Amino acid sequence: MGQIYDFAVIGAGAAGLSAAQYGARANLSTIVIEELAPGGQALFIDKLENYPGILEPINGFELAERMRKQAEQFGSSFIEASALSVRKAEDRFIIETSVGPLESLTVLIATGARHKQLGIPGEQEYIGKGVSYCATCDGPFFKGKRILVVGGGDSACDEAIYLSNLSDKILMIHRRDRFRAQKALASRVLSNPSIKVLFNTVAKEIKGNSKVHSVVLENTLSHELTEEPFDGIFIFIGSTPQTGFLKDIAIQFDESGYIITDCNMQTSITGLFAAGDVRATPFRQIVTAAADGAIAARSAASYIDEQRGQAYR
Numbered sequence: 001m002g003q004i005y006d007f008a009v010i011g012a013g014a015a016g017l018s019a020a021q022y023g024a025r026a027n028l029s030t031i032v033i034e035e036l037a038p039g040g041q042a043l044f045i046d047k048l049e050n051y052p053g054i055l056e057p058i059n060g061f062e063l064a065e066r067m068r069k070q071a072e073q074f075g076s077s078f079i080e081a082s083a084l085s086v087r088k089a090e091d092r093f094i095i096e097t098s099v100g101p102l103e104s105l106t107v108l109i110a111t112g113a114r115h116k117q118l119g120i121p122g123e124q125e126y127i128g129k130g131v132s133y134c135a136t137c138d139g140p141f142f143k144g145k146r147i148l149v150v151g152g153g154d155s156a157c158d159e160a161i162y163l164s165n166l167s168d169k170i171l172m173i174h175r176r177d178r179f180r181a182q183k184a185l186a187s188r189v190l191s192n193p194s195i196k197v198l199f200n201t202v203a204k205e206i207k208g209n210s211k212v213h214s215v216v217l218e219n220t221l222s223h224e225l226t227e228e229p230f231d232g233i234f235i236f237i238g239s240t241p242q243t244g245f246l247k248d249i250a251i252q253f254d255e256s257g258y259i260i261t262d263c264n265m266q267t268s269i270t271g272l273f274a275a276g277d278v279r280a281t282p283f284r285q286i287v288t289a290a291a292d293g294a295i296a297a298r299s300a301a302s303y304i305d306e307q308r309g310q311a312y313r
């Protein structure tokens with residue numbers, strides 16, 4: 001099977017890229033497996049303004065590129081492939097990938113999470129024809145148009161603010177009577193003259209012909225239905241962890257499917273670590289993902305030292 005790596009990182013978002021840098025700097029032979037472009041959820045962020053020490057807002061793609069280069073400079077290698085399964089074989093792990101198997105003494109799962117769908121009629125049908133899950137990717141198609149934003153968390157608020165630079169005809173709906181988002185973000189949305197907010201409101205159906213033309217909304221208190229015209233609907237209602245490929249390994253998940261770790265990012269299987277959005281954690285930010293990755297790399301190095309009888313006690 002060729003080289004046995006010390007540290008294999010699955011996923012090149014903030015957690016994986018930070019882990020790769022720390023792993024390589026700790027002298028671990030480190031490989032990063034990523035099926036898409038490096039960056040993970042950061043790729044969807046137009047202007048990141050809360051990363052400590054970065055005063056000028058930075059584009060998520062640019063930050064990810066810098067992180068990747070930094071990890072490479074320290075000696076990490078990268079392959080473009082999908083991880084299909086992970087299993088433990090005696091003292092090492094075998095990762096089946098779309099380009100063949102890889103062996104590594106330790107593995108970090110840093111595959112993040114993917115956006116959720118509403119599951120309402122018309123949603124699937126109009127993806128790419130007015131239904132979107134990424135404002136920075138698709139927002140420019142809706143310049144000056146009528147836009148509906150669904151969700152009440154940080155993502156929905158962030159993206160609504162981004163879209164307000166493109167259109168002043170934005171309606172944002174949330175199923176509860178206040179936002180879940182951090183207060184600073186929520187109040188920026190509420191004071192934005194281009195964004196009208198309706199609480200206690202859900203989307204019931206997306207209608208169109210070749211593209212979206214309207215959305216049926218329901219007031220959850222009165223159950224009144226209204227049909228409003230929209231050109232685009234942007235949905236930001238949270239995410240689901242990317243763990244489908246972990247079917248061959250008895251790893252522990254929480255009730256929502258996120259991987260349980262200890263404070264060293266160690267999962268229920270020794271030598272197998274998890275970091276970032278895929279991990280059960282109360283706060284998902286780029287900075288927390290990067291911190292998770294750094295801790296995981298250190299833990300992997302300690303685990304390898306221990307296995308070799310070289311632990312520093």
Ligand code: NAP
Pocket residue numbers: 050117118150151152153154155156158175176179180181202236237238239282283284285
């Ligand atoms: P989130 O915090 O889970 O919020 C999802 C929102 O969508 C909630 O308000 C939820 O309503 C609503 N929702 C869920 N399912 C729904 C449904 N079927 N129909 C209608 N509404 C539904 O997800 P997120 O906003 O994507 O954020 C994910 C993580 O990334 C969070 O930890 C967040 O802090 C972080 N993040 C941070 C930033 C930043 O700091 N700038 C930016 C983006 C994301 P309920 O409130 O009723 O559950």
